[in-house]
Amino acid sequence: MFLGSFLVGFGPVLAAAPSAQADSTVTVMTRNVYLGADVGVALSLIPDMPGAAQSLWDQLRATDITSRAPALAREIVAAKPDVLGMQEVASWECRAGLGGSTVVFDFLSLILDATRAAGVPYVVASANGSEARNPGYSIPAIPFVTMVHDPATFQPLFGSDDAACGFSISDVIAVRQDRASSVRAAGAVDYAETTALVPVIMVVPRGYAWADIEIDGAPTRFVSTHLESFSSPGAVPPSAIQARQLVRDLGATSMPLVVMGDFNSDPRDPRDPGANPGEQPVVSEACPAQAGGDPTCSAYWTMVDAGFVDAGPDSADPANLSWGGAADLAGPDAARLDAARAMGNGVGFTDRLDYVFASNYARIVTAHLVGEGWPDGAGMWSCGTRICMASDHAGVVVRLAIATGVGIDRPPGPENSLPWGLIIRGGGLALGLSIGLIVIAVRRLRSTTNPDG
Numbered sequence: 001m002f003l004g005s006f007l008v009g010f011g012p013v014l015a016a017a018p019s020a021q022a023d024s025t026v027t028v029m030t031r032n033v034y035l036g037a038d039v040g041v042a043l044s045l046i047p048d049m050p051g052a053a054q055s056l057w058d059q060l061r062a063t064d065i066t067s068r069a070p071a072l073a074r075e076i077v078a079a080k081p082d083v084l085g086m087q088e089v090a091s092w093e094c095r096a097g098l099g100g101s102t103v104v105f106d107f108l109s110l111i112l113d114a115t116r117a118a119g120v121p122y123v124v125a126s127a128n129g130s131e132a133r134n135p136g137y138s139i140p141a142i143p144f145v146t147m148v149h150d151p152a153t154f155q156p157l158f159g160s161d162d163a164a165c166g167f168s169i170s171d172v173i174a175v176r177q178d179r180a181s182s183v184r185a186a187g188a189v190d191y192a193e194t195t196a197l198v199p200v201i202m203v204v205p206r207g208y209a210w211a212d213i214e215i216d217g218a219p220t221r222f223v224s225t226h227l228e229s230f231s232s233p234g235a236v237p238p239s240a241i242q243a244r245q246l247v248r249d250l251g252a253t254s255m256p257l258v259v260m261g262d263f264n265s266d267p268r269d270p271r272d273p274g275a276n277p278g279e280q281p282v283v284s285e286a287c288p289a290q291a292g293g294d295p296t297c298s299a300y301w302t303m304v305d306a307g308f309v310d311a312g313p314d315s316a317d318p319a320n321l322s323w324g325g326a327a328d329l330a331g332p333d334a335a336r337l338d339a340a341r342a343m344g345n346g347v348g349f350t351d352r353l354d355y356v357f358a359s360n361y362a363r364i365v366t367a368h369l370v371g372e373g374w375p376d377g378a379g380m381w382s383c384g385t386r387i388c389m390a391s392d393h394a395g396v397v398v399r400l401a402i403a404t405g406v407g408i409d410r411p412p413g414p415e416n417s418l419p420w421g422l423i424i425r426g427g428g429l430a431l432g433l434s435i436g437l438i439v440i441a442v443r444r445l446r447s448t449t450n451p452d453g
Helices: 003-009 039-043 049-063 065-079 107-117 151-158 177-182 238-249 299-305 334-343 420-432 435-445
Strands: 024-032 083-095 102-106 122-124 133-139 147-149 162-176 183-190 195-198 202-204 207-215 218-226 257-262 354-359 362-370 381-383 386-388 395-402
Touching: 024 065, 024 207, 024 218, 024 257, 024 354, 024 362, 039 049, 049 065, 049 147, 049 162, 065 107, 065 362, 065 381, 083 107, 083 151, 083 207, 083 218, 083 257, 102 107, 102 151, 107 122, 107 162, 122 177, 133 183, 133 207, 151 162, 162 177, 162 183, 162 207, 162 218, 177 183, 177 207, 218 238, 238 299, 299 354, 354 362, 354 395
Parallel strands: 024 083, 218 257
Antiparallel strands: 024 395, 083 102, 083 162, 122 162, 133 162, 147 162, 183 207, 195 202, 207 218, 257 354, 362 395, 381 386
16 A cells, blocks of 8 residues: 555644644645646647747737736635745746847736735745745747737837747745745755757756745745646656655655645546546556556655645545636636536536645645636636636645744755756757757657646
């Protein structure tokens, strides 16, 4: 019997506290805020690079982050988490000609500003000059290649109807502003396992942001991560490999530990293709059918097998599935709606990908989803004549009781992590990329599954 199965069978109760009782409480929320476009749709247009770029941009404008940010803020303010883990926090940049890039849509600023306007402001967790923010996956603005036509946007910025556009997404930990002074340390770590579409030249990095925060006298480590969504048939999913590093990186942590994020892993994975409308990893010789706790090819079971407890709500209940909204956010994805209903999820969600995991002297008090109740809920907004969701994911809100009497540990992460993020974010990708390499990359990418960001 796997340790994960043992823990789940006895419900969400973690290790006993070193003191008589856990006497501090904290509310956390994890939210994949959605980068605003379905990358898979754009990939289907390759090698028409301008067409692919235009597709991404048109989707971004339709999903309108300027309207979604207040909707996301309403969800956040309603839950009022002390600590907020966000994924796919996008920054969309454009440039005219060979000039420098201009940030056109900064999701982080828009969301944080919206929480302030809603009366409960949040700020990025930071300490000693470091932030809990990990920039990761990106498609750069490549002059004359990723061209977009949008006169209304670009004329005021560049005096042009067209510009080259791209994006990057980040994992972020934010704290309610009244908790900001309680952040003791913060930072980010890259995973060694990356998705190399073209070796060195086009590598998709992932990682995690972390922050050590004192919760009413109880130092606690928080992590926000987004594991890889793409997986090649017959191979161990990169998400499972990244989860193994995460477990190793956090293995020496003795303080209470809360890991939030989009793990791109359902407890049922890998599964039979016929019961897989979300195109999650499927069974193969390397990845046998899930037997209820096998961590071999599962990020979810890797976490549980390492002693983390899924804080809920019950991941086995179809009502608590957290991914499956339409790319345009106007309700369920029509392609998966019937399958979702057959599973028992009337909203159209087909997979549970979003979690709060806890370990080390914590006790789960309550847990619930947000953003899963289309067309009702604080996060709904009017998109023309329709009602749209704030994200294609639901979020998870958990209240925990945290033990006191535990000291602050050393920062997490491998001592010599590979600097893939620095390579990508340093501009090497944009410099070295050509249309030929992009075509090769996309051909490789089309052999993978589940193009959820």
